[in-house]
Amino acid sequence: MTLFDLSGKTAIITGASRGIGEAIARRFAQHGANVVVSSRKADACDEVTNSINEEYPGKALTVPCNISEKEQLQNLVDKTREHFGQIDVLVCNAALNPYFGPAMDCPDEAFDKIMSANVKSNHWLANMVLPEMLERENGSIIIVSSIGGLKGSPVIGTYCISKAADFQLVRNLAVEHGSKNVRANAIAPGLIKTYFAKALWDNPDILEQSTSTTPLKRIGLPDEIAGAAVFLASDAGAFMTGQQMVIDGGQTIS
């Protein structure tokens, strides 16, 4: 039993079929949690779920869910309760960015899609799990935001607005539910080597631009985000709420 122990806890992790979400699911299971591996594609989730269950039998369950669909979010919550009994930790990790370019050319449809999936879905999902957390006076909500939410951008501006809104979402949740010991925090990764950010690390020139001004002189790996999620989900993070944890190799301070 350590400060970081998650035994007896159940966590939902959206976007857990690969990248940062997969790394969080694997580390949560390693620390004793039951994990619900969720993304749109059941097959991709099953690969992660099966591999976790091989190492930690019975700890992982696949529940497919498109975060843009409210009914699917409710199904995710219902199936988790049916299988594991309760939800102690929610990790809103999945997000999307269908538009790259100047904000003045961003189609309304893309703007709405980004805000809906990256902000409103997190608001919905939090509200779906909150009642039982409030009743037990224990719960941790974690939103994977981005350092994009701390800076202006000429090309992913709408995505950055959505990630800034996620910082405010956790502050609101923290203030509203802190008296019932329900905590909410955001993690703000810098550039991480995942499919989502491939365009930013696949091209050596673009990669050099971002790493040259980063103190650690490299981009991050998904597993380097997972430890912060374990911290926030566990007793180690018991006095932390409403905050944004920047994990970016020092990019934002240089």
Ligand SMILES: NC(=O)c1ccc[n+]([C@@H]2O[C@H](COP(=O)([O-])OP(=O)(O)OC[C@H]3O[C@@H](n4cnc5c(N)ncnc54)[C@H](OP(=O)(O)O)[C@@H]3O)[C@@H](O)[C@H]2O)c1
């Ligand atoms: N990588 C970076 O540099 C970076 C930096 C800062 C912040 N972030 C944030 O980190 C989070 C995870 O990104 P990642 O880099 O780990 O990306 P990734 O490796 O591409 O993984 C994205 C995950 O989300 C799922 N997903 C995509 N759209 C979805 C939807 N509509 N509903 C449900 N699941 C969906 C994907 O699976 P399916 O395709 O099966 O749905 C996949 O499991 C995002 O919130 C992102 O904004 C990433």
